[in-house]
Amino acid sequence: MPEPKQQLNIAMVGSGFIARAHSNAFHQVGHFFDAPFSLRTKVVCGRNQAKLEAFAAQWEWEETATEWECVVTRPDISIVDIAVPNALHAPLALAAARAGKIVFCEKPLALSVAEAGEMADAVGDRPNLVWFNYRRVPAIAFAKQLIEQGRIGRVFHYLAHYFNQSGIDPAKTNTWRYQRAEAGSGVIGDLLSHLIDTAEYLNGKISELSATTHTFARGRDVDDATQVVARFSNGSIGSFEASRFGTGRRNGNGFEIYGSKGSLAFELEEMNWLRFFDASEPPSLQASRHPYSSVFWKPGHIIGYEHTFIATLGDFLMALAKGEEFHPNFRDALRTQTVLAGVESAAASGIWKTI
Amino acid sequence: MPEPKQQLNIAMVGSGFIARAHSNAFHQVGHFFDAPFSLRTKVVCGRNQAKLEAFAAQWEWEETATEWECVVTRPDISIVDIAVPNALHAPLALAAARAGKIVFCEKPLALSVAEAGEMADAVGDRPNLVWFNYRRVPAIAFAKQLIEQGRIGRVFHYLAHYFNQSGIDPAKTNTWRYQRAEAGSGVIGDLLSHLIDTAEYLNGKISELSATTHTFARGRDVDDATQVVARFSNGSIGSFEASRFGTGRRNGNGFEIYGSKGSLAFELEEMNWLRFFDASEPPSLQASRHPYSSVFWKPGHIIGYEHTFIATLGDFLMALAKGEEFHPNFRDALRTQTVLAGVESAAASGIWKTI
C-alpha cells in the first residue's frame, strides 16, 4: 500500500490567467510526480468576490477570501502562492515569509532590486520558488543535460529572443502590465526576465552588458522592446531581444547556443522539439561528402545559390540597356562601408555612434 | 529574327570560389534575361598560370593573364570584374575606372571608408556594380515587393543574422580572410556587410548604432563575431549578429521584419521560401477562433504549456522531500532582477555595465 503523504495546504493570491496555470499544476503534480506530499488547494484570494467564486469552483479551491492579509498568516496554510500584479509581490511575499510560510512567487520577483533583496532575505533558507517555468520545458531540461554531458563544449554564442504581439492593439493594453507603477517595467520584467533566467541556467553568469529599450506606443511609460548584448563569465557572448511588437508571434521564445562541439536551438511554439547539431558526427553525415559535394558550390552555398549572381547581373544589364542607375553600386557600397566603419568604431568605444 | 546584341568583353581578376560564381553568371545571364547585350568572357587574370589555365578551360575564358595592370586598360575590354582579396579591390577598381571601364567589384568594396570613397568617385556616373548578391534572392526581392505594396506597414523591428562555422577549424583559417592587412576586417566585411546591404535595401537607412566585436581564436587580428544594435531612420529598431563561430551553420543568413500590418522571415539555407504573416487576415484564420481557443490556454500558450508549471512544482516537491535546495528560488530571481536593472541602467546610459 502506498505511503501516506504529508498534506500541504495552499493559499493562492490571484485569479487571472497565470493563476489558472498555477492551479492546474497544484492539481496535476501528484499525477505525474511521486513526491511524499499531498497538495490541497485550500484558499484562493482576490478582490472580486463573484469572479473569485467562479474561479474557485472551476479550479477546485475549497475557500475564497478577499483579504490576503489574514489568509497568508493562517496557521493551516503551508504554502502561499503569489499570482498577482508585480507591485503586490513584495508586500505579499514579505508577509508570508514573516509568517513562516513556504512562498511561491510569479516572475519577475519584484519591482526593483531593493525589493527583491528584501524578499530574498525574508524567505532566507526556507523552501521557496519563483515561477520561471520555462526552465522546465522538457526540451530545455534536455538541453541542460546535453550541455552538462559536454556535448556542446566551449560555448561561443548564446542568442535568445522573446517576441509576442501583446503590445500592439491599444484595446488590449489598458492593463496593469502597461503601468510602470504596477509592473515595474514592460517587456523587461514580462519577457526578458524569462530569457535571462534560462540563459544563466544553461550558460552561467552574465558578467557585462549593454542594452536598449524602446517604446513604440505613444504615452506608454513602460518599455515595449529591449535589446541586450552581453558577455558571460564563461567567455561566450550573448544577445537578447524581447518585444511586445512582434506582429504574428504569440509566444515566440527561443534560443540558440553555438559551442566547440555542437549547437542547440529551441523554439517554445514547437516545444516538443530540440534541435541539436553534433559536430562530432563523421563528415559523411555532415553532408560534406555526398556524391556531388565537391562538384557544385561550397557546403551551405546550396544549389540555387548561383541564381543570386545571375539575377544581379541580369538586372544590371537591363538597367544598362535602359540607361538607368543600377543598385547596389559603388556609392551604395560606400554607404555600407561607412556603416561597417561605424560598427568598428562603436565597438571600440563602447558607445552609440551616429551614422 | 532576334535583334543582334551588343558585345561586352569582360576581364575578370581572380580565380577562387567567388570567381566561379561570377563566371557562372556571365555565361548564364543571357539564358534567363533578355538584355540587348552579349557577354564574352574574354580574359581571366591571376597569379598562378597553371591554376589559371585550368580555371579558364573549366569556365570558358578565352585568354589568361598574370598581370592585371595591362589587362584592365585593354581597349577591347568593356567590363572589369574584381574577384580578388579585399586589399586589391581599390588599386584594381581605380585603374579600371580611370581606364573608363564598367567596374564590377566583390564585396566589401574596400578596406576603409576612405578607399571606398575614392573608388566611388573614380567610377563616378559610369555603370558599376557591387556583388551584394543576396538582395536578388528571389524570396528577398519578393519581400521587397511586399514591403513596397505596404503589406508590412510601419516597421517596428528588423533583425538579421549571419552565422557560419568557417572560423573554427585552425586548419582552414590560414587564408587572406584572417589577415587584417588583406581583408580589412573579419566577419564585419565578410558577413555583416551582406546583412547591412540587405537591411538598408529592405528597411531604409540606419541612423545610429552600438556594436561589439569579438575574436575567439587566439592571436587572430580580425573579428570573429560582431553584434550590432541599431536605429533606422524610419523609426524601427534593428539588431544584427554575425559570426564565423556558428558551429553547424554553413550559410545561415536570415532576417525577420515585424511591422504593423504583417511580418516576414527568411533563411538563406531555405532560399526558396519566404514566411509572410498577414495581420490583415480574419481572426478566424489566425487560429484565435478554433473550437477550443477559448477553452485551453491563451493563443501561443499552446497545449502542453501547463507541463512547465507541473514540472517546476514537481521538482520543488522532490527537492523538498530530500531537503535539497530548489532552483529557481528567490535568490536566483534576485540575481535576475539585478541583471534586469542592469539592462535598464545600461539602456539609460548608452554604455556597458558590469553586472
Next chain:
Amino acid sequence: MPEPKQQLNIAMVGSGFIARAHSNAFHQVGHFFDAPFSLRTKVVCGRNQAKLEAFAAQWEWEETATEWECVVTRPDISIVDIAVPNALHAPLALAAARAGKIVFCEKPLALSVAEAGEMADAVGDRPNLVWFNYRRVPAIAFAKQLIEQGRIGRVFHYLAHYFNQSGIDPAKTNTWRYQRAEAGSGVIGDLLSHLIDTAEYLNGKISELSATTHTFARGRDVDDATQVVARFSNGSIGSFEASRFGTGRRNGNGFEIYGSKGSLAFELEEMNWLRFFDASEPPSLQASRHPYSSVFWKPGHIIGYEHTFIATLGDFLMALAKGEEFHPNFRDALRTQTVLAGVESAAASGIWKTI
C-alpha cells in the same frame, strides 16, 4: 454563486497507459469546460491489487476493485469507462449497458463487427462515448471548421498515415497488442482505426476500398502494417497507410486534404500547427509574380532544379569517358515503362498484378 453541479461517479476498468490519459481527463475537464456536472473518480478496477492501489493513489481514485462484474452494476456508478485490452471491451460494455450505465470505451470498439453491433445495440440511445480522441486535437477541430466553412471546396484527395516504431523491438512486443485473441488485429485496430475515424469525420463516408496487410515479424499473428486505397462518397479518393515498423516515428499521425479551394495538412507530432493553403489568395501572394518568377524555372521548379540535369549529364559524360554503362538508360526506362503499364493494367482490373 456558481450553480451546484450534478455529480457523476465513474468506475474505470484498466490501469495502464491509456487509463492514465482517461484519469487525467476526468480530473481536468472541469477546469476547462463549464459543464453542469461534477465528475468523481470513484472506483478503478484491475487485476493486480498492489499495482492498482499505487495507480489509485497517483490518480486520485477513491476505491479499487479487482472484480469488474460487481463494480459495473453498482448503483452509485453513473459512468463505466473501459480502458482494458480489446477482448474485454464487449463483455464489459454489455454488462455496463445492461446495468443502465453511461458507457465510455477505448478504441477500437470491439474484436469484430458482430461484437461491435451487439455493443451499439446494448447502449442504444443512452449517452456513450468512444475514445477516438484525435478528432479533438484543436488543430483537427479547426480543420473541420475550415471544411465546413467551405474553404477547401470540393475535395479531390484525402491522404492519411500513422507510423510508429512500436512493433520492431521484440523485447517490447510480448503484450496483448500482438495477440490476435486479445487485440482482434494489429495495426488495423490500433492505428488505422484512428485514421478512419478522423477521415470520416472530416471527409464523410468511405464507399469502397482495396487494402493490404503485412506482417514483418515472423510468427506474429497480427498485422504490422496496412495500406488502404479508398473512394469516398463525396467523390474524393483516399489513401491510408499505418505501420508499427516506422523506424524513428513515435506518433506519426497525419493527413493531407486537397480540394478545389484549398488544402490542409496536419502532423500530430506538431499538434499545435495546421497548414492551410488558401487557393483564393491573390496570385501576388502565391509567389507566382515575384520579381524573378518569369525569369527562372516554373513555379515549384525552384532555383537549384537545373542541377539535377547537370549532374545527370555530368555522370553520363564521366561514364562515357570510362566506357562504363550509364543509368538510367533506355533499358532502365523500358523497365519503368513496364511498371507503368502494370499500373494501368492493375487499375483497370482491380486486382494485383505481377511485374
Next chain:
Amino acid sequence: MPEPKQQLNIAMVGSGFIARAHSNAFHQVGHFFDAPFSLRTKVVCGRNQAKLEAFAAQWEWEETATEWECVVTRPDISIVDIAVPNALHAPLALAAARAGKIVFCEKPLALSVAEAGEMADAVGDRPNLVWFNYRRVPAIAFAKQLIEQGRIGRVFHYLAHYFNQSGIDPAKTNTWRYQRAEAGSGVIGDLLSHLIDTAEYLNGKISELSATTHTFARGRDVDDATQVVARFSNGSIGSFEASRFGTGRRNGNGFEIYGSKGSLAFELEEMNWLRFFDASEPPSLQASRHPYSSVFWKPGHIIGYEHTFIATLGDFLMALAKGEEFHPNFRDALRTQTVLAGVESAAASGIWKTI
C-alpha cells in the same frame, strides 16, 4: 595546360520548358564536371521558326532546323536529344539510333511497353540516357549512399508521392499532356514515372502491385491521379500516389524509407535537405531519457497529448447537459469497425470491397 577535349555536337529536338533545362545542362556541365568532352550546342529543331530562333539565340544553339528527319542523321551530330511530346519519342529515337547516334530522351520513354522495347533494342549497347533527373538531386544521391553504406538496414517501407496542381485550371490543360494520343497517359507517365525510377534506384525492383487511376476533370481521356500499392523484391512494401489535383503543391515530389537501422525522408521543394533518422544513436539522444521522459506521456505522445481526451470528455459533458447526441459514439465506432473489417477482407481477397 589542360588536355584538349573531344568535341561532341548535339542536336536537340524541342524548344519548350524542358528543352530549356536540357540546354542549360549542355552549357553548364563542363563548368562543374571535369569530363574529357566538349559539348557543342549545334542545332535545335522545332516546328515554329520564329520561336525557334528566339530560343536558339537565348540558349546559344548555333543553328535551327524545322525538319528533324534530316538533322538526326547529320554526320556532324554525335548526340540527339529528344525533348518533345511523348508520341514523338519513338520515331525520333529510332531514327537517331539507326543513324548510330548517342540518344538522350525525355521521360517517359514511350507511349507503350512495345514502343519502349523497340527503342531500347534500337539503341542497343550504344551510350544513351533517359532524363529521370531526380535520381541526381544531391540529397537523393546522398540517400543512395547512406543506403549502400547499410545505414538503413533491412527496408520495411518505401512511400513516395508526387503532387502538383497542374491539372486543375481548365485554361491551362489544353496541351498535349492532356491528350492520350500525344502523352500516352496522364499523371502516370508525367509524375509517377519519376517516382518509380527513383524507387527502383533506391530500393530495388517492384515485384507486384495493385493500382487505381482517377480522372477528376470531365471528358479528359488521361488519368489525373493514380495510387499504387506494391511489393518490392527485397521484401519491403511500397505505396505511391501522384496527382495533378494537389491544390497548392507545385512540385511536391518526396519519399520516405523506413528500415531496421534508420529512416530517410525527402521533399523536392526543400531539395537541399535530407532527413535521416539514425536508429543506432544512443537512447540519450533519441529523447528517451531526458529529465521528464519518464514523468509525462510516452515518447511521441508529446506534452499536450492529454488535451485531446479532455476535449473529448468536455464535449461529451456539454452534449449531455443539452441532451444532444455525442460523437464519436458506439454507433460511429461500429461504422469504423465495419470499415476495418472491410480492410481485412479486401486485404485477404486482393480485390475491391464496397463498404
